[in-house]
Amino acid sequence: MKGSPGPGSPHGIYYYDLDRKQWVLVRREGHSLRLGEKGDGLYVVYFNNAKCAACRAFTPQWDAAMEMVAKKLGKIHAFVVLCDWFQGDCSSEAAASSFRDFDVNSSPTVIVARVAEGSVKESTSLPGFMRADELFKIIKKYWKS
Numbered sequence: 001m002k003g004s005p006g007p008g009s010p011h012g013i014y015y016y017d018l019d020r021k022q023w024v025l026v027r028r029e030g031h032s033l034r035l036g037e038k039g040d041g042l043y044v045v046y047f048n049n050a051k052c053a054a055c056r057a058f059t060p061q062w063d064a065a066m067e068m069v070a071k072k073l074g075k076i077h078a079f080v081v082l083c084d085w086f087q088g089d090c091s092s093e094a095a096a097s098s099f100r101d102f103d104v105n106s107s108p109t110v111i112v113a114r115v116a117e118g119s120v121k122e123s124t125s126l127p128g129f130m131r132a133d134e135l136f137k138i139i140k141k142y143w144k145s
Contacts, residue, residue, distance in 0.1 A: 003022075003023065003063070004016075004023055004046070004048075004059060004062060004063055004066070004080050005023055005025075005048070005080050005082050006048060006050055006055075006056070006059050006082070007050040007051075007056070008050075009050075009082060010025060010028065010082075010091075010092070011028065011050075011082050011083050011084065011090050011091045011092035011095050011096075012025050012026070012027060012028040012081075012082060012092040012094060012095050013025070013026045013027050013028075013032075013033050013079060013080075013081050013082075013092070013094050013095055013098060014026060014079060014080040014081075014082065015038070015077070015078070015079055016066070016078040016079075018075060023080065026079075027092075027094045028091075028092040028093070028094055028095070029092070029093050029094055030093070030094050031094060031097070032094060032097035032098040032100070032101045032102075033045065033079060033081060033094070033098040033101075033102075035111075035113045035115055035120050035123070036115040036118055036119065036120065038077045039077075039115075040115050040116050040117065040118070041075065041076065041077050041114075041115060042073070042076040042077065042112070042113075042114055042115075042139070042142055042143055043076070043077045043079070043111070043112070043113045043114075043115060044066070044069070044076055044077070044078050044079070044110065044111070044112050044139055045078075045079040045080075045081060045102075045110065045111040045112075045113075046062050046078075046079070046080045046081070046108065046109075046110050047081045047098075047099060047102065047104045047107065047108065047109040047110070047111070048080055048081065048082045048083075048107070048108060049083060049084065049085050049086060049107040049108070050082060050083070050084050050085075051084045051085050051089070052085070052107045052108070054107060054108060054128070054129050055107050055108045057129060058108040058129050058130070059108075061129070061130065061131055061132045061135065062108075062110070062132075062135070064132035065132040065133075065135040065136045065139070066078055068132065068133075068136045069136060069139055072136075072140075073139070073140065073143050076139075081095050081098045081099065082095060083095050083096060083099060086099050086104065086105070086107070087099040087100050102125075104125075104127075105127075106127040106128060107127075108127075108128070108129065109125060109126065109127045109128075110125075110126040110135065111123060111124070111125055111126070112124050112126065112138060112139055112142050113142070114142045114143075122142060124138070124142075126138065
């Protein structure tokens with residue numbers, strides 16, 4: 001799952017398409033991200049501020065963690081919500097409203113959630129920089145076959 005969206009990419013909500021093996025811009029306008037919108041399963045969402053130095057440093061860790069998840073756990077619903085600087089500097093209403101709706105105030109922030117029967121059963125918000133192995137361990141705790 002390398003090459004996640006970042007500086008230079010259009011603002012918006014991106015989803016990792018497992019069949020195409022690439023990040024796809026899901027939407028720029030419309031509603032915010034909804035946990036469960038792709039069905040039940042494990043959701044991992046990276047709120048990325050393109051103008052944030054900590055986010056630029058974290059993105060390679062995110063990519064590495066997502067590679068570990070894909071190889072060791074299998075299918076997940078991986079998203080990147082991208083703006084330049086939170087909802088205040090964002091050309092995508094869908095991304096800006098996602099930052100607001102998930103109350104993201106620090107960057108980077110990763111949300112991990114398990115959705116079953118159409119509702120969120122467990123979730124956590126992980127603000128700040130972390131290494132790929134640390135993120136993988138947290139995601140693994142939420143994994144349910």
